[in-house]
Amino acid sequence: MVVIRPGPVTVGGVALDNHLLLAAGVLGTTGASLARMLQLGAGGVVTKSIGPEPKDGHHGPCVAVLDDGLLNAMGLPNPSKDFIEELEPVAKKPVIASIFGGTPAEFARVARWFLDRVSGFELNLSCPHAEGYGAAIGTDPARVEACTRAVSTLGMPTWVKLTPNVTDITAIGKAAERGGASAIVAINTVKAMRISTGLQRPVLGNRYGGLSGSMIFPVAVRCVYELYEACKIPIIGCGGIATADNVVEMMMAGASAVEIGSAVRDDITIFETIKKDLYAKKGIPPEEIIGCAHA
Numbered sequence: 001m002v003v004i005r006p007g008p009v010t011v012g013g014v015a016l017d018n019h020l021l022l023a024a025g026v027l028g029t030t031g032a033s034l035a036r037m038l039q040l041g042a043g044g045v046v047t048k049s050i051g052p053e054p055k056d057g058h059h060g061p062c063v064a065v066l067d068d069g070l071l072n073a074m075g076l077p078n079p080s081k082d083f084i085e086e087l088e089p090v091a092k093k094p095v096i097a098s099i100f101g102g103t104p105a106e107f108a109r110v111a112r113w114f115l116d117r118v119s120g121f122e123l124n125l126s127c128p129h130a131e132g133y134g135a136a137i138g139t140d141p142a143r144v145e146a147c148t149r150a151v152s153t154l155g156m157p158t159w160v161k162l163t164p165n166v167t168d169i170t171a172i173g174k175a176a177e178r179g180g181a182s183a184i185v186a187i188n189t190v191k192a193m194r195i196s197t198g199l200q201r202p203v204l205g206n207r208y209g210g211l212s213g214s215m216i217f218p219v220a221v222r223c224v225y226e227l228y229e230a231c232k233i234p235i236i237g238c239g240g241i242a243t244a245d246n247v248v249e250m251m252m253a254g255a256s257a258v259e260i261g262s263a264v265r266d267d268i269t270i271f272e273t274i275k276k277d278l279y280a281k282k283g284i285p286p287e288e289i290i291g292c293a294h295a
């Protein structure tokens, strides 16, 4: 297996301890859990998405555990501005605030609460099951550009997380780039559903949800590969990454770093495990493998 040289890394304006970040939505709702993931080897952490008003989320069932994946429709549950106090234990650490809003002004309002308390923002323009938020606006290049600009002009690193549930992800990536994004995160979950044959009803309370885990890894690799050919800003790969070889594959597709979500739910020691397999002092400089699969 290809191994890479260890060391601190800066991606999309954010200094990270290594190439592996905790993805939004998993163990990111409290300061204590974010701090724990950093202690357990994450090079940076992304919070649960925070929005303009507190939200309870969708009614249950909200999660279904599948073979090789998870189906969720949490419905953006979050405490809104009160989340500020959760950032105390991780002050000065590589923490990215995932934020959402329904308009550029809402994105800017939420971002302002966390200015100077985080290392950067990740704009959630990609949740597949949130009326008026996430992919509902993240599939429209003009709205992606405007929401990105509303936050990037505040002067902090601004990452934009994209939905794979579009015909052409590069059009959305280019819109984020025009809006001043410092990096693109690809991908959020894949819109999906399961039906209980026993109950003759959808498994999730919201009927539709987002699929994550190993089964979406090939979709994520394809999206990163396409974005690398279309955009100049760095790409952070996300979606089903569970091994060091998955990280290397994502980098070869064009990712400068990766986010790990579902695999952390299965094994909270995953960051240390991957780091042991991924890094060696005599490994290849990461720059030499990022995007190397492109002709």
Ligand code: RRO
Pocket: 025, 049, 072, 073, 074, 075, 076, 077, 124, 126, 127, 128, 134, 188, 189, 209, 210, 211
């Ligand atoms: O909270 C959720 O239901 C959720 C979010 Br914010 C997201 O971005 N992606 C997802 O699959 N679920």
